[in-house]
Amino acid sequence: MKLFETTATAGHEQVLFCNDQASGLKAIIAIHDSRLGAAMGATRLWPYESEVAALTDALRLSRGMTYKAACANIPMGGGKAVIIAKPEQKTCELLQAYGRFIERLNGRFITGQDINLTPQDVRQINRETKYVVGTQEKSGGPAPVTAIGVLLGMKAAAKYRFGSDNLKGLKVAVQGLGNVGQHLCDWLHQNEVKLFVSDINQAKVSKVARLYGATAVEPEQVYGLDVDIFAPCAMGAILNTQTISQMKASIIAGSANNQLLDEQVHGEMLTDQNILYCPDYVINAGGLINVYHELIGYQEKKAISHVHSIYDTLLELFKKAETTGMTTHKASMQLAEERITQAEQAQMLVSA
Ligand SMILES: NC(=O)C1=CN([C@@H]2O[C@H](COP(=O)(O)OP(=O)(O)OC[C@H]3O[C@@H](n4cnc5c(N)ncnc54)[C@H](O)[C@@H]3O)[C@@H](O)[C@H]2O)C=CC1
Numbered sequence: 001m002k003l004f005e006t007t008a009t010a011g012h013e014q015v016l017f018c019n020d021q022a023s024g025l026k027a028i029i030a031i032h033d034s035r036l037g038a039a040m041g042a043t044r045l046w047p048y049e050s051e052v053a054a055l056t057d058a059l060r061l062s063r064g065m066t067y068k069a070a071c072a073n074i075p076m077g078g079g080k081a082v083i084i085a086k087p088e089q090k091t092c093e094l095l096q097a098y099g100r101f102i103e104r105l106n107g108r109f110i111t112g113q114d115i116n117l118t119p120q121d122v123r124q125i126n127r128e129t130k131y132v133v134g135t136q137e138k139s140g141g142p143a144p145v146t147a148i149g150v151l152l153g154m155k156a157a158a159k160y161r162f163g164s165d166n167l168k169g170l171k172v173a174v175q176g177l178g179n180v181g182q183h184l185c186d187w188l189h190q191n192e193v194k195l196f197v198s199d200i201n202q203a204k205v206s207k208v209a210r211l212y213g214a215t216a217v218e219p220e221q222v223y224g225l226d227v228d229i230f231a232p233c234a235m236g237a238i239l240n241t242q243t244i245s246q247m248k249a250s251i252i253a254g255s256a257n258n259q260l261l262d263e264q265v266h267g268e269m270l271t272d273q274n275i276l277y278c279p280d281y282v283i284n285a286g287g288l289i290n291v292y293h294e295l296i297g298y299q300e301k302k303a304i305s306h307v308h309s310i311y312d313t314l315l316e317l318f319k320k321a322e323t324t325g326m327t328t329h330k331a332s333m334q335l336a337e338e339r340i341t342q343a344e345q346a347q348m349l350v351s352a
């Protein structure tokens, strides 16, 4: 991998490789863009099959955070971090060593909980650095608010595709029943949808099936289900040639980051199959919005009102994609880039 060429092409400012011999920590912190403010992005822990895979994930996720902040009208930058480890390798020493790396960035990167990190883990990191948000004690974990944002995004997509944002009676398949997926299923149950659910953790499937009368689906069967909405709330890169060719859903609306394996190829494939794709970093911005409000002084009503902007932003993108013929993903990138340029110009005017 040509490191400077790869990172410069995607616009990354800084990539930090974190090694701590004593605890065995191996982590990558990617700061994509801090022109508008400190880079914000949660930290995930994952047993990547290679260091290149870990770096690739960190680079793409951090770039997504820049676009996520811009599309959500949050005047902050984008970053993300990955800890290369198995969940069972997580120790207090490793988490605290990671916290010291965050602290030494002096606020350039503000992080929190993502996949395979618990609120208790975040507290360990928080012992060594103040640059952590989204803890239970403050605004609470972001996942429940991310789920609200995904529900609102689903409603906007239903409004655009079916003429009404009432989800009652629609068939919805939720892939991934974790922090976000379970909260989303609760909301969807309250909206009287017909739920289909899948997870590689059978206990979670059984729990949700029991709680909400959901139909359990084998993980590999979820893509070909005859449903109205497919909600990816697990891992990224699940929208690829093999899975999209199976799809019968009219709408894709889920929380997972980096859903498109190839942004252009698979964004266009969805458009060609007349599947309405909700760009992931637009529909899943609820968590970022919530922790941003913690940063500026948390007021729940203001935070939730901000999350509701996801509905209108998606409707704007759907219309733009239709009138221009571009994919919804491309329309969201264009919106983000326009807003970053406008915000940068405004900052220059203020500082002039
Ligand atoms: N937690 C948050 O506030 C936010 C989460 N996201 C993204 O949403 C997704 C889910 O996040 P969380 O719920 O926090 O993670 P989580 O780790 O709590 O849940 C993920 C779930 O997906 C399941 N899973 C993994 N591979 C699967 C597969 N092949 N098929 C079905 N299920 C599978 C896991 O067993 C787990 O239950 C991730 O991609 C995350 O990056 C995005 C924005 C904010």
Ligand SMILES: O=C(O)C(=O)Cc1c[nH]c2ccccc12
Pocket (backbone or CB within 6 Å): 040, 041, 042, 043, 068, 110, 111, 112, 113, 114, 133, 134, 142, 257, 284, 285, 287, 288, 291
């Ligand atoms: O939307 C994402 O992928 C996030 O990383 C959101 C998020 C969850 N917890 C955080 C803590 C600090 C910055 C962002 C987040």
